[in-house]
Amino acid sequence: MHAELSDGYRCTTGVNLPTRLKKKFDMILSRERRMVKSVALHTIKPKPFSVWEVLIPIVFILGYMRSKEQREIFAQNLMFTKKMALEAAFEMLKKDRPKETVMRRIASETESLLSSIPNGVYSDAIRQQQIREVDLLIDHYCKLMRADGNDYAALVVNAYQTKTDYSDFQEKLMSAERMVTQAARETLGHQTDNEMAGRIETATEKIRRQEVETIYSTHSRD
Secondary structure (H helix, E strand, C coil): CCCCCCCCCCCCCCCHHHHHHHHHHHHHHHHHHHHHHHHHHHHHCCCCCCHHHHHHHHHHHHHHHHHHHHHHHHHHCCCCCHHHHHHHHHHHHHHHEEHHHHHHHHHHHHHHHHHCCCCCCCCCCHHHHHHHHHHHHHHHHHHHHHCCCCCCCHHHHCCCHHHHHHHHHHHHHHHHHHHHHHHHHHHHHHCCCCHHHHHHHHHHHHHHHHHHHHHHCCCCCC
């Protein structure tokens, strides 16, 4: 089963403003990176330090770096669909390309990835759910990049007129992400770290809800 596409849909401002568009792209990308790093910090807890790590500085430093590296890899994995969707939305705006065109490219790229990863850890079931998530995110990012604003919060408030509107989108996104996680559970079977999956979902929901409250309590529409 393939993801449903909005055939012919174009995300365009009607005006070629590459500099402003890139600025918005960077603002959204920075926010997504902050978000996944925050989820990583809430999800991957550092192990207690041993007496040797306390007494021998180099051991402490190396242990900290391993923990930091683990979180960075974790964050990069969470960014996979977000970055893919944001780059696609940027391409649609900058080059005035229809959504169906970028979705075909994404389908092709993820299909190539599917065949390149061994041991069946990346299945077509996961891929199809990721495509659905990307489809949803592209519309969201297009909406943000078409809005006015000098920071991420302003883009959100001008793209989503009410807190309810933005919260509704967040619920749809979390639902799409849960479907990806479920596909991964079914693919990995007994290898699934269900505790970790639960921590990711809980942390993500908490951080996003806090963000919604912060944005709409401190900003009003321009």
